[in-house]
Amino acid sequence: MVVKFLLLFLLLIIPSVVLCLDALNDDVLGLIVFKAGLQDPELKLVSWNESDDSPCKWDGIRCDPATNRVTQLNLDNFYLSGQISRGLLRLQSLQIISLANNNLSGSVNPEFAHLWGLQSIDLSGNNLSGSIPSELFEQCGSLKSVSFANNGLSGVLPESLSSCMTLQSVNLSSNRISGNLPEKIWSLNGLQSLDLSDNLLEGEIPQGFGGMYSLRVISLRKNAFSGVLPEDIGSCLQLQSVNFGENSFSGVIPESLQKLNMCSSVSLNGNLLSGEVPDWIGHMQSLESLDLSTNRFFGRIPFTLGNNRSLKELNLSSNGITGGLPQSLMNCDNLLALDVSKNLLKGKMPNWIFEMGLQKFSLSRNKFKGMIEFPSLRTNALSYQSLQVLDLSSNELSGVIPSEIKAFRGLQFLDMSGNLLIGSIPSTVGDLNMIQVIDLSYNMLNGSIPSEIGGAIALRELRLGGNRLTGHIPPQIENCSSLTALVLSKNNLTGPVPPTIAKLTNLEIADLSYNNLSGNLPKELTDLSHLTVFNVSNNNLEGELPAGGFFDSIPLTSVYGNPSLCGSVVNQSCPAVHPKPIVLNPNPSTNSDDDSFPSNSHHKKLMLSVSALIAIGAAAFIFLGVVIISLLNLHVRNSSHQLAAPMEFSGKDEFSGSPMSDSQYGKLVMFSGEADFGSGAHALLNKDSELGRGGFGVVYHTVLGDGRSVAIKKLNISSLIKSQEEFEREVKKLGKVRHHNLVSLEGYYWTPSLQLLINEYVPGGSLFKHLHEDPSRTSLSWHQRFNIVVGLAKGLDHLHKMNIVHYNLKSSNILIDNSDEAKVGDFGLARLLPMLDRYILSSKIQSALGYMAPEFACKTVKITEKCDVYGFGILVLEIVTGRKPVEYMEDDVVVLAEMVRGALEEGKAEDCIDQRLQGNFVAEEVIPVIKLGLICASQVPSNRPDMAEVVNILELIQCPSEGRDEEIEQV
Incomplete structure (x- = not known):
């Protein structure tokens, strides 16, 4: 009796055991087939062994503890490549497929629809191509979440997408999907998140958007949608994030938007929206981020925005907004980023903004005036330390840069370019040891570049071009080892290019053009392996260009305007190391007004033999003696009745410049810096350097003794000119006139028979x-x-x-x-x-x-x-x-x-x-x-x-x- 019972039990249990073993073998077999189609360079799938009875202990696999069937396949960030094989279709209990952020290719397999228990597919961040299969949504079973983001998918959205009523999340962003939205897409009333951003979708938004009662997040950003925003958007009461940015939507902001009491983020930037920014936006109490930038909004910034205590980010840039910045924004206790750049805002510089504890603030390209001041620095020190980005560029700000700038310990980006700032660069910028970008270009800053700049050890870009800076480039710049861009062009810098620049191994751009730099270029500059731009044009550099690296192919425009530079690039050979032979110049005068002897800036040179040199040397010695005796006799005859004005050596005048004597008995006054005329005033007026002629005189381009490039106007109205006293009084008045759109008068030269005006040279x-x-x-x-x-x-x-x-x-x-x-x-x-x-x-x-x-x-x-x-x-x-x-x-x-x-x-x-x-x-x-x-x-x-x-x-x-x-x- 017992034996019969045991036989009956075995007959009943064996079939179920066999079925279970077959199912387990299906999971193992399917995953092994799937693995066979992949490349696994990081050996992430090394635990997958085909001899195992169960895959449940393999990396990336999860099983149902009751049945030991595979329910989850999670291989995110495994660095896998290859294609997704049909082997996964054997995993009939599979609920989640997540293969995000690999390098998988091929198309989306439509047979995934046969996995009836599948709830989530995430194939984002791969290289998939082709269209989204319509079959995937026709019988979608229990599918709740689909993400094919960041692939190369194309084609149109399948109409079947609107019939998959189980869907809760759809992310198809960052592909090349085109066409219109399916007409019935808003029938997915269970949808909570829809992201179709960064595609090629177009057309108008279909009607019925207000039926999305469960929708919490929607992003249609960066497509080609047009028409008006959905008027019934306020019916989606659970919306928390709305992003319709970077499309071609027009019209005004729908009034129903104000009903979204749970909404924390609204991005409508980069459209064609117009009208005034509505006051009711300030009453959306949950709003943390508002981006209305790059539209056509006009009118004033609503005062009511100050009512929003939750607001963290506000971007109104690139519109036509007028008026001033409302001080009510100080009530936004949590505001971290404020961007109102590229508008028509005006008024006094809102210095109160520095007390708000902002991390980012941009006021650029408006019409604010006045001085920059940092109020209540002692009582609000913590507020200053949080600021990371400060952009005040392209306004009409005046005054000096406050030395208290050092209080912004966390500052990483500073741009005050394109203003009317004066004075010197405060040495305290060296205390900003986290600063990465400093742009003070195109102001009226003077003085020298502070040596303390070396303290800004994190600096990546230093842009000081278009000012009136003087002095040397500080060698301490070498401490800014992360520097990639150094732009000091269009200043009055002097001295050599410091060799320490060659230690800036990350340097990509160096623009030192239009200064008065002199000396040789350091040979070590060839070690700058990342260099793409090195411009030293229009200086007074001399000697041989460095050879090797970037300098083997440096463009001529980058070294032009340095007559004493030599090398193959400038097509001028360098002198040999041995003693130089005497050179005879067949056209020694560069000042002749006789058109029969035209000047030539590149005279032919005649090399002479040693015997000829001896003969010429002896003749030259005799000739020199005759000339000296003749000049002495001439001086004796004329000393008693000298007609020219004597040399004048007066003290420094109100411009803090020095009147210098000229060898031709004239008076030279520079309103800033010092200069002399070396071999005489007439020697500067080279006909080859003539720039033009007008009713008041001839203009020449020349270089002063200190290397400064200037335009000199030789006045031809001497018979009408005032007395020297009146002339100097009027010229000094003109020298005080300074403006970004006026040519600056830098100085003058006077004799009774010759008057010169020394102007800024505009190239x-x-x-x-x-x-x-x-x-x-x-x-x-x-x-x-x-x-x-x-x-x-x-x-x-x-x-x-x-x-x-x-x-x-x-x-x-x-x-x-x-x-x-x-x-x-x-x-x-x-x-x-x-x-x-x-x-x-x-x-x-x-x-x-x-x-x-x-x-x-x-x-x-x-x-x-x-x-x-x-x-x-x-x-x-x-x-x-x-x-x-x-x-x-x-x-x-x-x-x-x-x-x-x-x-x-x-x-x-x-x-x-x-x-x-x-x-x-x-x-x-x-x-x-x-x-x-x-x-x-x-x-x-x-x-x-x-x-x-x-x-x-x-x-x-x-x-x-x-x-x-x-x-x-x-x-």
Whole structure:
């Protein structure tokens, strides 16, 4: 009886054991087949052994403890490559597949749909291609989560996606999926998270968005969606994060958005949204991050934003927002990042911002004025230490950089470039040992680069170009071992390039151009293996260029303007080491005015034999003796009745510059620094260096004895000039006039028969050359032309505020620097005449035909600043049209102002625009600029606006807003 019972038991149990063993073998077999299709360079799957009875102890595998069947496959970050084989289909109990962040390729297998128990698929961060299979969602079983993010998938979203009602999370971001959203996608009312960002999706958002009652997170960022934002977005009451940024949505922010009381993040940046930023946004009490940047919002920043105590990040940059920064933001106790850059904000610098404990603050490219101050430093020390990013660039901030900058111990990025800052760089910047970027370029900073800069040991970029810095490059710069960019161009630095720069092994960019550096370039510079830019052009360097590394292929433009440099790059051989032979120069004079003996900067050299050298040496000795005796006799004859003014050695004047004596009995005064004329004033006026001629004199480009590159104007109105006392008084007044858009007067030279004005050298050439000469020159873009008009207006406005009338406006007196900034030159020269006689003045500036205001022809009309406004108007028309003020044809004379005015009246103003722009201009800017030019060139002085009004109008034109045209017409 017992035996029969045992046999019956075995018959019942054996089939189930066999079935269980078969299932376990299916899991092992399926995973081994899957492994066979992979490459495993890190041996992450070494525990997978085909002889094992069960895979449950293998790495990345989890099993159901009741059945020992595989339920989870998690191989994230295993560095696997290859393709996903069909072996996984044998794992019939599989619930989770996670293969994220590997290097798997191939397509998504549609047969995953046959795994009925599958709940989650994560194949993100691989190299999958092809389209998303429609079969995956047609019978999706219990599928809840799908992530194919960061692959190379393409095609359209399958319509079947809308039928998989079990889905709770879908992430298809960072692929190349195109087309429209499925019409019924909002029927997935169980969906909690939808991320379709960074694809090629387009079209409008389908209706019915408000039915997504379970939705918590949605991101459609970085696609090509258009139309308006969903009006019913406020019905999705559980939404916590909304990101519709970087699309082409238009219209206004939907009012229903304010109902999202649980929403902590709203990103609508990079669209075409307009209107004012609504006040109700400040009442979204859960809001922690708000990004409305790069849209078309206007109006003021809502004061109500200060009501939001949860706000941590606020970005309103790149809009047309006006007004000031509301101080109510100080109530945002948790605010860490504030970006209001690239707007039309203005007012006094909001120094209270430094008390808020921000980590990032950007105010760049607005119109804030005033001084930078750090209030309550002692009582709020902790608030300062949290700041990491400070960007105040491209405003109109003035004053000095406070030495208390050292309080920002955690500062990593500092940008104050493009302002009106003066004074020296505070030595306390060396205390910022976490700073990575310092950009103080294009201000009016003077003094030397502090040696303490070496204390900024984490510094990666140092940009100080476009200032008035003097002194040497501090050798302590070598302590900034992480430095990748060193830009010190367009200053007045002197001395050698320190060899310590060669110790900056990470250096990629070094721009030391347009200074007064001298000496040899250190040979060790060839050790800089990462160097891509090394520009030392327009200095006074000499000797042989380093050989090797980057310097074997350095472009000529990077070393141009150093006449004493030699080497193959500059096509000038270096002198040999042995004693140099005597060289005879067939053209020894570089100052001859005789056109029959043209100068040549590269004279041919004649090498002589030893015997010839001896003979020539003896003859030269005899000749020298004769010359010396003759000069002594001449001195005796002329000493009793010397007519030239004696040398003058006076003390330093109010400009802290030194009057220096010249060998030709003249007086040289520099308003900053010191210089001398070495071999005499006349030796500097080299005809080969002539830059141009005007009604007041000839301009030369030359280099002073200290290596400073300057433009010297030799005045040719000596018979009309005032006495030396009056001349010096007026010149010193002009020397005090400083502005970013004015050519600085650096000094002067005086004798009764020779007067020189020493000006800042602007290397870009004149506006006249850019518009009318050198057809090989790239034509100015509309953006460049508009900036030139604005700079010209600001320069003239500053002159008029200093009670100086230019009188001589024309395109040849407008210089363009290497940053395409306009600089007005030749201003105030009429002040040097004994009286303002308009007929004398007219004869001296007859080259300004077409620019002269009509009141010059009438003795009874007073000459005022409105004369400059007229000339400015003509210049504006010249810049826009590319045509000269007066052009002579074969049988006609074309007056530019009359031509443009007629075209405007006929509605054909765009026909006048320079054809070289080829339609690459903004009509909304060009037409108002033309109108402004015609208004300024009115025949009646009282109808012309002041230059301050002109600047304001141009600011309105640059960023159009309502009422712009009306304001121009009213003027």
